[in-house]
Amino acid sequence: MSVEYPTYERRSARGTVVAYPVRVDLQQEDDVRLTAAVLSKLAAGTLPDVPICRVWVGDGTGATCDACDCPISRRAAEYELNANRRGVFHFHRECFLAWQRERAWYQGRHRDD
Numbered sequence: 001m002s003v004e005y006p007t008y009e010r011r012s013a014r015g016t017v018v019a020y021p022v023r024v025d026l027q028q029e030d031d032v033r034l035t036a037a038v039l040s041k042l043a044a045g046t047l048p049d050v051p052i053c054r055v056w057v058g059d060g061t062g063a064t065c066d067a068c069d070c071p072i073s074r075r076a077a078e079y080e081l082n083a084n085r086r087g088v089f090h091f092h093r094e095c096f097l098a099w100q101r102e103r104a105w106y107q108g109r110h111r112d113d
Contacts, residue, residue: 067095
């Protein structure tokens with residue numbers, strides 16, 4: 001079973017907007033939502049849009065993930081990064097990887113403007 005979304009838009013390196021229909025399996029639906037949440041928080045400035053030099057990884061502490069807003073269980077790995085004046089951010093592994101991927105894309109998009 002799959003869910004159909006109307007369109008997915010991204011700006012190409014040349015500045016044109018590419019829109020196309022997206023079909024995803026239900027198991028991928030969470031990744032689509034996570035990507036949308038990360039991009040929204042990058043645009044709002046609630047997640048840092050610059051690379052971070054130091055990342056600490058350890059057992060979960062129950063902190064709330066800054067990407068998906070869900071608690072990080074003690075059984076999960078917790079990624080913690082210090083963004084200097086922006087504060088400390090906590091992520092699940094999947095959320096950290098999504099932040100890295102979308103931050104790089106977001107930063108590149110704003111460099112073209």
